[in-house]
Amino acid sequence: MPATSLAARRGFLRRAAALGAASALPACAVPAPRHAPRVVVIGAGFGGATAAKYLRLWSGGAIDVVLVDPAARFVSCPLSNLVVGGQLPFDDIVVPDAGLEAHGVRRVRAAAAAVDADRREVVLAGGERLRYDRLVVAPGIDFRRDAVDGLAAAPEEAFPHAWKAGPQTALLARQLAAMPDGGTFVIAIPPAPYRCPPGPYERACLVADALRRRNPRATLIVLDSNPDLVSKGALFRRAWADHGKRIDYRPQSRVVACDARTRTLVTEMGERVRGDVVNLIPPQRAADLAVAAGLVPAQGTWCPVDWLALESTLVPGVHVLGDATLSAPGMPKSGHMANQHGKAAAAAVIARLAGEAPPPPVMVNTCYSFVDAAHAIRVSSVHRYDAASRTVAPVAGAGGVSAAETSQWALEAGYARGWARTIWADTLA
Amino acid sequence: MRSMMCLTAGLLSGVVAIAGGVPDDRGRELAATCATCHGTSGTAQPPMPSLAALPPDLLAERMREFREGRRPATVMHQIARGFDDAQVAAIARHLATPPARR
Numbered sequence: 001m002p003a004t005s006l007a008a009r010r011g012f013l014r015r016a017a018a019l020g021a022a023s024a025l026p027a028c029a030v031p032a033p034r035h036a037p038r039v040v041v042i043g044a045g046f047g048g049a050t051a052a053k054y055l056r057l058w059s060g061g062a063i064d065v066v067l068v069d070p071a072a073r074f075v076s077c078p079l080s081n082l083v084v085g086g087q088l089p090f091d092d093i094v095v096p097d098a099g100l101e102a103h104g105v106r107r108v109r110a111a112a113a114a115v116d117a118d119r120r121e122v123v124l125a126g127g128e129r130l131r132y133d134r135l136v137v138a139p140g141i142d143f144r145r146d147a148v149d150g151l152a153a154a155p156e157e158a159f160p161h162a163w164k165a166g167p168q169t170a171l172l173a174r175q176l177a178a179m180p181d182g183g184t185f186v187i188a189i190p191p192a193p194y195r196c197p198p199g200p201y202e203r204a205c206l207v208a209d210a211l212r213r214r215n216p217r218a219t220l221i222v223l224d225s226n227p228d229l230v231s232k233g234a235l236f237r238r239a240w241a242d243h244g245k246r247i248d249y250r251p252q253s254r255v256v257a258c259d260a261r262t263r264t265l266v267t268e269m270g271e272r273v274r275g276d277v278v279n280l281i282p283p284q285r286a287a288d289l290a291v292a293a294g295l296v297p298a299q300g301t302w303c304p305v306d307w308l309a310l311e312s313t314l315v316p317g318v319h320v321l322g323d324a325t326l327s328a329p330g331m332p333k334s335g336h337m338a339n340q341h342g343k344a345a346a347a348a349v350i351a352r353l354a355g356e357a358p359p360p361p362v363m364v365n366t367c368y369s370f371v372d373a374a375h376a377i378r379v380s381s382v383h384r385y386d387a388a389s390r391t392v393a394p395v396a397g398a399g400g401v402s403a404a405e406t407s408q409w410a411l412e413a414g415y416a417r418g419w420a421r422t423i424w425a426d427t428l429a
Numbered sequence: 430m431r432s433m434m435c436l437t438a439g440l441l442s443g444v445v446a447i448a449g450g451v452p453d454d455r456g457r458e459l460a461a462t463c464a465t466c467h468g469t470s471g472t473a474q475p476p477m478p479s480l481a482a483l484p485p486d487l488l489a490e491r492m493r494e495f496r497e498g499r500r501p502a503t504v505m506h507q508i509a510r511g512f513d514d515a516q517v518a519a520i521a522r523h524l525a526t527p528p529a530r531r
Contacts, residue, residue, distance in 0.1 A: 382511025
């Protein structure tokens with residue numbers, strides 16, 4: 001028998017063993033099982049939804065998967081900057097997610113408030129408890145509003161972040177469309193690491209594109225906490241030069257205070273910047289649930305994990321994935337990467353439940369950024385688990401960015417839209 | 430039958446054991462890294478190319494061409510350099526296996 005079909009047959013036999021586990025048990029001389037293993041997944045973003053779907057697919061339906069998230073619908077962060085700029089209708093980033101239930105994923109539309117790891121239970125905001133055999137936590141980010149004086153008390157409309165797709169995206173789009181003629185739009189970028197490294201620069205491109213067409217006398221100021229563009233710097237600078245619309249880019253301009261009444265930001269250098277629309281993207285950390293669950297160290301802001309199985313180094317039996325993780329070297333906080341985390345976590349959970357070693361993860365990332373509705377630039381990388389350093393590291397010689405020729409950027413834009421539809425389907429359908 | 434003898438971790442807690450069901454070449458997990466752009470089971474949304482219909486030898490040859498810069502690409506010349514021949518062969522075998530037998 002050729003190796004190929006032998007391997008396939010072994011896989012089939014193991015699957016059969018899983019489905020007919022009861023018949024295999026007498027040989028193992030252990031008590032009869034009481035229930036199918038249950039995996040609770042907290043967070044239905046790109047990471048959590050992918051983990052839930054692939055746990056069902058790869059276990060042949062043998063794992064009971066419960067997906068906990070209060071959101072009534074999935075709104076995609078990828079492509080949401082096109083909505084901010086008015087280049088795409090909001091409805092186009094609302095993605096159907098009923099496919100998850102078709103895979104047998106059970107949805108609990110509630111917020112998780114805490115994790116009782118000793119009893120292996122998730123505590124919901126209403127007090128109800130969900131038992132689990134293994135837990136996957138994909139909670140995303142929350143904002144460190146306390147890092148900017150005056151932000152916690154400011155009304156939402158004063159400084160919209162639009163960094164979680166949803167009502168905030170629509171709010172910022174409305175503010176841009178309604179900005180006075182010749183007004184000032186300000187984007188403030190937090191210190192790295194934050195969700196979607198190229199995202200703020202893509203937003204600057206698309207806001208500039210909108211202003212060029214609708215409000216040509218307007219000013220766009222970008223206050224960057226970082227010493228230079230965090231991602232695709234040379235390509236973004238080229239795009240900005242081509243726009244014919246000056247972007248006033250100011251590096252090392254971390255915002256430390258704000259005044260909601262006058263829509264003014266104060267940088268650490270003492271500079272005061274007033275805007276008609278102020279898109280303040282606050283500094284970020286792992287989401288509240290991760291903190292409540294003890295997955296974030298006392299002085300830290302992200303969740304450290306053992307990258308072989310994406311298991312928390314702080315709470316046993318809990319897998320953490322997506323933007324909330326303390327990123328491995330060269331690893332971006334992106335929806336694409338979260339989708340890849342979801343699959344690695346699903347494989348690790350299945351291996352743990354079978355008492356086997358998790359497969360060493362391989363992960364690929366690609367992030368497209370639109371510079372206008374018809375042109376996009378890209379960064380890609382391949383990451384592989386390295387047993388010696390016990391982390392996931394970029395593969396040397398692989399990955400890179402788009403070609404410098406802008407003729408290629410039209411091709412990239414077509415792929416960017418195809419990429420969005422495909423990752424949505426791979427995650428949710 | 431390694432997986433059938435190693436059920437203790439799950440069974441101690443009274444849980445029905447799950448067999449890993451993973452062929453040893455890890456083609457399933459490796460192919461899943463492609464699925465984000467090329468679709469679950471290799472069926473993509475246009476213009477992303479689907480991989481499902483590609484014969485295994487052709488997929489391996491395409492990856493070699495991308496890696497060596499012999500085939501025009503926007504991105505695959507950069508991604509292909511992250512995978513070795515054994516990994517590509519495992520991916521190709523997995524995608525060529527009918528879903529019911531994976």
